Amino acid sequence: MRHPGELTRNSPAARVNHWITAICFVLLTLSGLSMFHPLLFWLSGLFGGGQWTRAIHPWIGVVLALSYLGLIIQFWRDNFWGRDDFAWLGAISKVIANREDGVPEVGRFNAGQKFVFWAMALLVPVLLPSGLTIWDFYFGSATSIETQRVAALIHFLAATAAIIVWIIHVYAALWVKGSMRGMTEGYVTPGWAWRHHRKWLRALVATGSQGPRPRR
Numbered sequence: 001m002r003h004p005g006e007l008t009r010n011s012p013a014a015r016v017n018h019w020i021t022a023i024c025f026v027l028l029t030l031s032g033l034s035m036f037h038p039l040l041f042w043l044s045g046l047f048g049g050g051q052w053t054r055a056i057h058p059w060i061g062v063v064l065a066l067s068y069l070g071l072i073i074q075f076w077r078d079n080f081w082g083r084d085d086f087a088w089l090g091a092i093s094k095v096i097a098n099r100e101d102g103v104p105e106v107g108r109f110n111a112g113q114k115f116v117f118w119a120m121a122l123l124v125p126v127l128l129p130s131g132l133t134i135w136d137f138y139f140g141s142a143t144s145i146e147t148q149r150v151a152a153l154i155h156f157l158a159a160t161a162a163i164i165v166w167i168i169h170v171y172a173a174l175w176v177k178g179s180m181r182g183m184t185e186g187y188v189t190p191g192w193a194w195r196h197h198r199k200w201l202r203a204l205v206a207t208g209s210q211g212p213r214p215r216r
Helices: 010-036 038-047 051-077 083-090 093-094 111-133 135-140 143-173 180-182 191-194 196-206
Strands: none
Touching: 010 038, 010 051, 010 143, 010 180, 038 051, 051 111, 083 093, 083 111, 111 135, 111 143, 143 180, 191 196
16 A cells, blocks of 8 residues: 555556566576576576476566566666766665665665666676577577587576576565565655655655656
């Protein structure tokens, strides 16, 4: 339930899109790890065994790519990099310590959130074609063994980087109190916005808007 005075942080469409992407990523991580090393093969039991894991892993990857494209379409304008982001990074020690007095004001997303957004925007297009290359059932006859080996290495490196980015994203969302509510219920308090995204709040007040994106 939205309380009086609260601000719309994310629309229902954005939240559904985000959670589809998140669920797909978790499923891909678990299924991918089960195929990565024998010690992790037990994870394939979550998907019905090794054959089922190998069969559904690439399909989940396709859904993830389409879902993340939806996030890019919705949020790319708010993730442009600016001088404020460099200033925010200069005060990152205060942000990590959860002491944001004196931290430069930021818009809807801070530099850390923008890093996650663009890192995944670069990694997903690497994961998709490299994954398709080693999708043996459909494309095995179209590529050589040497090409598949190179693609497997690229896929592994990109997946490792994506998992690291995801861990940073989840840690930051849990660390900053109130952030999860913005992506589960869609609303944040004015106090939260004032503390963490003051420039975004100022834009909302200036335009009289309570939507997910201030007018420009």
